[in-house]
Amino acid sequence: MSPILNPWYLFFILIFTSIVTFISYKPLLTRSKRYFTFLFIFRFFSISIILFLLLNVSIFRTKILVKTPLTKVYFDNSVSAQYHQSISKESLINSYNDILSSLNFNDKNFKFNPQIKSYSFGERVNLIDSPLDMKINESSTNFSSIISTFDENSVYEDLQNIIILTDGQSTLGDDPIISFKNINTPIYTIGIGENYKLVDLKINEVNVPTYAIEGDPVNAEVMINFKGEINQRINVSLENSKELIGTQIISSGRDGSNKIVRFQFNATQSGLNEYLVKVSTVRDEINIDNNNYKFNMNIIKKKFKIAILTGSASFNTRLIKLLLSEESKYSIDHYVKTSEFWNNPISNFWKKKYDLIILDNFPTSSISERWSSDLDRKINNENSSLAFFPGNNTNNKNLKSFLEILDLEIDNSISSTNNDSTRFSIVANNNNNNNPLIISQIKWELMPSISPKFNLNYNQNSMFAPAFFDQQYLLNPIFLIGKDSNKDFKKFIVNSSNLWALYFKDYDEFLKNNLDLYFKEVFKWLVSTGGEDNRYFRLSNQTSIQIGEEIILEGNFLDISEEILKNNIWWRILLPSNKVRLVPLIKEEDDVWRARFITTEKGQHNYWIVFENEEYNLLNSFTFNVNEGLLELKNVFLNQEILQNISNKSNGVYLPWKDRNKISDIINYSVKEENLSNMISFSHLKELLFLLLVLLTVEWVLRRKIGLQ
Numbered sequence: 001m002s003p004i005l006n007p008w009y010l011f012f013i014l015i016f017t018s019i020v021t022f023i024s025y026k027p028l029l030t031r032s033k034r035y036f037t038f039l040f041i042f043r044f045f046s047i048s049i050i051l052f053l054l055l056n057v058s059i060f061r062t063k064i065l066v067k068t069p070l071t072k073v074y075f076d077n078s079v080s081a082q083y084h085q086s087i088s089k090e091s092l093i094n095s096y097n098d099i100l101s102s103l104n105f106n107d108k109n110f111k112f113n114p115q116i117k118s119y120s121f122g123e124r125v126n127l128i129d130s131p132l133d134m135k136i137n138e139s140s141t142n143f144s145s146i147i148s149t150f151d152e153n154s155v156y157e158d159l160q161n162i163i164i165l166t167d168g169q170s171t172l173g174d175d176p177i178i179s180f181k182n183i184n185t186p187i188y189t190i191g192i193g194e195n196y197k198l199v200d201l202k203i204n205e206v207n208v209p210t211y212a213i214e215g216d217p218v219n220a221e222v223m224i225n226f227k228g229e230i231n232q233r234i235n236v237s238l239e240n241s242k243e244l245i246g247t248q249i250i251s252s253g254r255d256g257s258n259k260i261v262r263f264q265f266n267a268t269q270s271g272l273n274e275y276l277v278k279v280s281t282v283r284d285e286i287n288i289d290n291n292n293y294k295f296n297m298n299i300i301k302k303k304f305k306i307a308i309l310t311g312s313a314s315f316n317t318r319l320i321k322l323l324l325s326e327e328s329k330y331s332i333d334h335y336v337k338t339s340e341f342w343n344n345p346i347s348n349f350w351k352k353k354y355d356l357i358i359l360d361n362f363p364t365s366s367i368s369e370r371w372s373s374d375l376d377r378k379i380n381n382e383n384s385s386l387a388f389f390p391g392n393n394t395n396n397k398n399l400k401s402f403l404e405i406l407d408l409e410i411d412n413s414i415s416s417t418n419n420d421s422t423r424f425s426i427v428a429n430n431n432n433n434n435n436p437l438i439i440s441q442i443k444w445e446l447m448p449s450i451s452p453k454f455n456l457n458y459n460q461n462s463m464f465a466p467a468f469f470d471q472q473y474l475l476n477p478i479f480l481i482g483k484d485s486n487k488d489f490k491k492f493i494v495n496s497s498n499l500w501a502l503y504f505k506d507y508d509e510f511l512k513n514n515l516d517l518y519f520k521e522v523f524k525w526l527v528s529t530g531g532e533d534n535r536y537f538r539l540s541n542q543t544s545i546q547i548g549e550e551i552i553l554e555g556n557f558l559d560i561s562e563e564i565l566k567n568n569i570w571w572r573i574l575l576p577s578n579k580v581r582l583v584p585l586i587k588e589e590d591d592v593w594r595a596r597f598i599t600t601e602k603g604q605h606n607y608w609i610v611f612e613n614e615e616y617n618l619l620n621s622f623t624f625n626v627n628e629g630l631l632e633l634k635n636v637f638l639n640q641e642i643l644q645n646i647s648n649k650s651n652g653v654y655l656p657w658k659d660r661n662k663i664s665d666i667i668n669y670s671v672k673e674e675n676l677s678n679m680i681s682f683s684h685l686k687e688l689l690f691l692l693l694v695l696l697t698v699e700w701v702l703r704r705k706i707g708l709q
Contacts, residue, residue, distance in 0.1 A: 016047075018044065038702060042695050042696075042698055042699040042702070043699060045691075045695055046692060046695045046696055046699065049688055049691065049692045049695070050692065052688070053688070053689075053692075056681060058679050058680060058681040061679075061680060062675060063675075064673055064674075064675055065155070065156070065673065065674045065675075066671060066672075066673050067156060067157060067158035067671075067672045067673070067674060068113065068114065068115050068156055068157050068158065069114040069115070069158055069160045069669040069670065069671070069672070070114070070115045070116075070117065070153060070157040070158055070159045070160060070161075071103065071114060071115070071116050071117070071159075071160065071161040071162075071163065071667065071669075072117050072118075072119065072149070072150070072159065072161070072162050072163070073099070073100060073103065073116065073117070073118045073119070073163045073164075073165070074118075074119045074120075074121050074125075074146050074162070074163065074164045074165065074166070075096045075118065075119070075120050075121070075128075075131050075134060075165050076120075076121065076122070076141070076164075076165055076166035076167060076192060077120040077121060077122040077126075077134050077135070077136055077137070077138050078122040078123075078136075078138045078139075078140065078141040078169070078171075079136065079137055079138065079139060080141070080167060080169050080636050081136055081166070081167055081192050082136045083636045084167065084192060084193030084194070084636060084637075084638070086194065087192065087193060087657075089136050092136060092192070093131055093132060093134055093136065095660060096131035096134065096165065097130065097131045097132050098661070099163075099165070099190075099660060099661065099663060099664075100116065100118055100130075100131060102661060102663070102664040103116050103163075103663070103664050103667075104116055105664070106664040106665075114160075114669050115157065118130075118131065119146065119149060120134050121141070121142070121143075121145065121146050121166075122138025122139075122140065122141055122142070123138045123139065123140050123141075123142060123172065124138075124142070124145065125145050125146050125148070125149055139547065139548070140171045140172045140547070140548045141166075141169055141170050141171050141172065142170070142171075142172040142173035143166065143168075143169075143170035143173065143176045143179075144170065144173040144174040144175075144176055144179035144180075145172075145173055146164070147179055147180065147183070150162065150183065150185065158672045159185055160185065160186075160668070160669060160670065161185070161186055161188065161667045161668075161669075162183075162185050162186065162187045162188065162650075162652070163187075163188045163189075163190070163663060163667070164187060164188070164189050164190070164643075164646075165189075165190045165192060165660070166189070166190075166191075166192060166643070167191065167192040167193050167636075167637070167638050167639065168189075168191065168638060168639030168640065168641075168642045168643045169636075169637075169639055170642075171548050172548055176642055176646065177642060177645050177646070180646045180649070180650065181649060183649075183650050184650070185650065186650055186651050186652040186653075186667075187646055187647055187650040187652040188647060188652045188653050188654075188655070188663060188666065188667060189643035189644070189646055189647045189652065189653075189654050189655070190654075190655045190656075190657065190660050190663065191638050191640050191643050191654065191655070191656055191657055192638065192657055193636075193637065193638035193657060194638065194657070199227065199228035199229070199230060199282060199283070199284045199285050200225075200226075200227040200228060200285055200287055200290070201224060201225070201226065201227075201230070201234065201279050201280075201281070201282055201285060201290075201291055202224070202225045202227070202287075202290040202291075203222060203223070203224055203225075203277055203279055203290060203291065203292070203293040204223040204224070204225045204258065205223050205293075205540070206220060206221070206222050206223075206277055206293050206295055207220070207221040207223070208220040208221070208275075208295060208297060209297065209556075210297060210298065210536045210537060210538055210554065210555040210556055210592075211297060211298040211299070211300055211536035211555075211556065211558065212267040212297060212298075212299050212300070213267065213299075213300055213302060214267055214268070214270050214299050214300060214301050214302055215266065215267065215268070215302065216266070216267055217264055217265070217266055217267075218264065218265055218266070218267050218297070219262065219263070219264050220238065220262070220263045220264070220265070220275075220277075221260050221261070221262055222236060222238075222260065222261040222262075222263070222277050222293070223258055223259070223260050224236065224250075224253075224258065224259050224260075224261060224279060225256075225257075225258050226252060226253040226254065226255065226256070226257050226258070226259070227255060227256065228255055228284075229255065230252040230253075230282050231252060232252060232282055232283070233249050233250065233251055233252070234249070234250050234251070234252060234279060234280055234282070235247065235248075235249055235278075235279070235280040236248050236249075236250060236261045236277070236278070236279050236280075237277070237278045238263045238265070238275060238276075238277050239275070239276050239278070240269075240273055240274060240275050240276070241273075241274055242269075245263065245265045245275075246263045246265065248261055248263075252282075267297075267299040268299075269299060270299050270300065270301045271298070271299060272296055272297075272298055273296060273297055273298075273299055274294065274295075274296045275294070275295055275296065275297065276292060276293070276294050277292070277293040277294075277295075278291065278292055279291045279292075287636075295538060295540075296538050297538070298536045300558075301329070301355070302329070303329055303330070303331040304329055304330055304331065304355045304356070304527040305331050305333070305352065305353065305354045305355050305356075306324065306330050306331065306332050306333070306354060306355065306356045306357075306358065306527065307332075307333050307334075307335065307349055307352070307354045307356070307357045307358065308320060308321070308332065308333070308334045308335065308358045308360055309335050309337075309349070309357065309358065309359055309360065309362050310334065310335065310336045310337065310360040310361060310362065311337050311359075311360070311361045311362035311363055311364035311366075311367060311391070311393055311394065311395075312337065312361050312364055312391065312393040313336055313361075314360075314361050314391045314392065314393070314497075314500070315498075315500035315501075315504065316360060316361065316389050316391055316497065316498075316499055316500050317336075317360050317361065318500065319499065319500045319503050319504070320358060320360055320389060321334070322503075323515075323516070323519045323520070323523070324523065326516075326520065327520070327523070327524075330523075330527075333348070333349070333352065333354075335349055337362075337364065337366060337367070339366070350374075350378065353382045353384075354382065354384050355384060355385065355526075355527040356384060356385045356386075356387065356523070356526050356527045357375070357378075357379065357384050357385070357386050357387070358386075358387045358388075358389065359386070359387070359388045359389065359402065360389045360391065361389070361390065361391025361392070361393050361394055361497075362391075362394065362402075363394065363395055363398040363399065363402060364393045364394070364395050364398075365393075365395045365397075365398070367395070367398055369398060369401065371398075371402075372398075372401035372402050372404070372405065373401070375402070375405065376405050379405070379489065380489075383488065383489075385489070385490040385491065385492075385526040385527065386405065386406065386489075386490075386491050386492075387491070387492040387493070387494075387522075387526060388402070388406060388491075388492070388493045388494065389494045389499070390453045390454070390494065390495070390496070390497050391497045392497050394453075394497070396410070406491050406493060407458065407459050407462060407463065407482075407484075407491075408456055408457070408458050408463075408480070408493065409456070409457050410454045410455065410456065410457070411454075411455040411456065411457045422451050423449035423450055423451050424449055424450070424451070424452065424469040424470050424471050424476075425445075425449050425469075425470045426444050426445065426447045426449070426450065426467050426468070426469065426470065426478060427444070427445060427467065427468050427470045427475075428442075428443075428444035428445055428466070428467050429464075429465055429466055429467060429468065432615055432617050433617050433618070434460065434461070434464045434617070435464045435466065435481075435617060435620075436464065436481060436482065436483050436525070436620055437481055437521060437522065437525045437620070438614075438615045438616065438617070438620065439466075439517065439518060439521050442466070442514055442517065442518055443514065444466065444467040446510070446514075447467075447502065447511060447514065448502065448511070450469075450478065450496050450498065450499070450501065450502060451496060451497075451498060452469045452471075452476050452478070452495050452496055453495050453496050453497045454476075454495060455474065455476055456476065456477060456480070456493075456495055458477065458480055459482075462482045462483070462484055463480045463481070463482035463491075463493075464480070464481055464482060465477030465478070465479065465480055466479055466481065467479060469495075476495065477493075477495055478494075478495055478496060479492070479493065479494060479495065480492070480493040480495070481493075481522065481525075490525065490526050492522055492526055502515060503515055534557060534558040534560055535555065535557055535558075535609050536555050536556055536557075536558060537553055537554065537555030537556075537593075537609055538553075538554065538555060539551055539552070539553055539624055540552035540553075540554065545599060545624060545625065545626050545627065546599070546626065546627050547599055547600065547601070547602055547626060547627070548598065548599065548600075549598070549599055550596055550597070550598045550599075551596075551597055551598075551599060551624070552594055552595070552596050552597075553571050553583075553585070553594065553595045553596075553597070553607075553609075554592050554593065554594045555592070555593055555609075556591075556592060556593060557593070565587075567611055567612045568584065568611070568612045569584070569585040569593070569609065569610070569611055569612075570582045570583065570584060570585065570609075570610050570611075570612075571583040571584075571585055571595040571597070571607060571608075571609060572607060572608045572609075572610050572616070573597060573605055573606075573607045574605065574606040574607065574621070575600075575601050575605060576601050576602070576603030576604060576605065577601055581597065583595040583596065583597050585609065599626045601626065602626050602627060603625065603626060604623055604624075604625050605623065605624050605625070605626060606618060606621040606622070606623055607621060607622050607623070607624070608620070608621050608622070638657075640654070640656075653666055
């Protein structure tokens with residue numbers, strides 16, 4: 001530690017400096033007394049400064065700092081503050097201003113001059129000059145955010161009082177009770193609104209599977225939460241888009257309690273079904289949005305019906321049946337056209353409803369032109385998918401009208417030399433932006449050459465080619481897969497009549513596994529009506545999603561190995577601003593996978609359930625919309641309990657709105673004095689070093705002038 005200035009130091013320095021200086025310039029005294037005096041003074045001060053620096057002499061300086069008492073006032077600027085009974089927006093702003101004016105006027109009664117700083121808070125905290133400029137329009141309240149401004153004070157200010165005017169509703173940020181528990185400054189809270197007990201019925205959750213098997217019974221549990229005094233019977237109903245499934249009448253529960261209402265119904269309609277749970281409104285209920293709860297459920301068919309229309313049996317026919325036979329859920333009706341008859345009555349085809357219709361070596365010359373229009377009508381009425389496998393007997397004259405169903409046409413402007421002996425290698429399409437079914441394991445470039453059947457023109461907005469024939473002058477697709485967004489029509493086209501050769505003639509294990517995997521996934525995609533890729537997920541309550549709300553994605557995986565499920569699984573969300581959020585999916589104790597996300601932007605959100613390093617695009621995404629609706633208005637009531645808790649723990653006082661003007665009489669001020677001391681070291685003073693340099697320079701000039709060295 002640096003030594004402190006001692007009088008003996010000073011005495012020693014003066015004596016020592018005087019003796020050294022006098023001895024140095026004694027010979028000059030007889031020659032020039034005038035110069036002796038100047039040089040003696042310069043040398044004396046120079047040596048004194050050097051000794052001060054070498055001894056590192058320091059001095060203490062003490063000062064008393066009188067701090068200005070400071071009060072910070074926070075006004076609630078969220079939209080919920082103006083929706084309380086008996087309080088309008090204008091009266092609220094005027095009351096804010098009256099309270100601030102009374103605090104400033106009260107300051108004049110003190111001998112010292114306390115300082116008042118005012119802030120508005122909602123989504124963020126802002127320093128304001130006057131409450132009259134407030135809009136009371138912020139869409140959410142981050143109550144805990146005001147804590148960050150408590151320490152924003154100068155060294156001359158002493159924060160002695162904190163005043164918060166709010167209804168106690170916090171829709172963003174941390175729990176206020178936890179956030180304020182370590183604040184030592186007295187917090188005075190003024191509750192906005194009257195202390196009416198909130199009356200509200202809320203559907204907390206609906207416990208129901210994300211998928212069910214067609215025909216099986218489904219159990220749904222509806223949990224209803226009661227707030228306030230409710231003395232009337234409640235009607236609870238469950239319905240889908242077509243009919244009322246069930247209704248129950250229950251008695252009301254006590255304040256804060258939950259009741260579970262159970263429904264059981266049969267899963268009858270395959271595909272993605274939407275359901276709605278409704279709870280009747282009660283007297284004095286402010287928020288009725290949470291009286292509805294919307295959910296969906298995938299109903300999986302036990303059997304998928306597939307029709308194969310074969311114009312003339314071929315090797316491709318054998319391949320198609322072999323690939324379909326590996327799946328037990330497929331029920332197949334095979335109609336084969338002979339010269340005059342069908343092997344099965346073709347009338348059965350027109351009577352039955354099919355999930356997938358496969359055209360194999362079809363149409364032939366014996367098929368009438370009317371077939372295409374009747375088939376198109378059947379597909380539209382029954383929402384069937386269509387697959388096309390051409391053969392050597394496919395009649396090109398009749399084919400045009402069938403290709404129109406698939407939104408295809410043959411490009412006759414390019415001279416065709418396609419035949420069974422003309423083979424081309426296969427190249428993969430690595431751009432998956434328009435691919436409705438991404439199967440990353442397929443290695444198309446390793447497959448042997450094959451001959452195309454047609455040169456096809458197709459709509460690239462609704463069709464995707466996973467691989468092409470490498471015909472140099474054009475890229476002719478070997479497969480086409482697509483889905484019409486306007487009518488949900490799925491389609492698949494094979495552009496080769498000797499596809500069978502890849503499986504039987506050019507057989508090898510790798511090629512067989514490649515084809516098995518691809519066609520298995522294609523047929524599953526064609527017959528499915530929801531839950532593609534065996535991922536059956538849904539969002540929690542989809543009735544109304546608003547900014548600031550938490551939404552939950554929940555569901556299960558079907559027929560996916562445990563080994564794959566050990567990898568990272570993500571809920572990937574594309575926000576309207578094109579930012580991406582990755583939320584991990586976690587399997588919880590009830591064996592349901594869930595992920596949670598708090599919305600921050602309005603508009604359409606695209607999302608995927610993806611495994612680690614899995615490819616995806618907008619075509620295989622799901623969507624949900626977030627409204628700009630105000631979460632604030634779902635709970636418009638005075639949360640007096642939170643405000644009292646904060647004030648009591650900080651030795652402050654809670655005031656109801658009717659007593660708001662008493663605040664200026666309650667708060668206290670005191671003058672706080674603080675002793676400030678600091679140590680000054682001479683060795684750190686730049687001014688002293690500069691003075692030493694000046695003295696030495698002047699001394700040197702004088703010595704030169706009188707001829708001394």
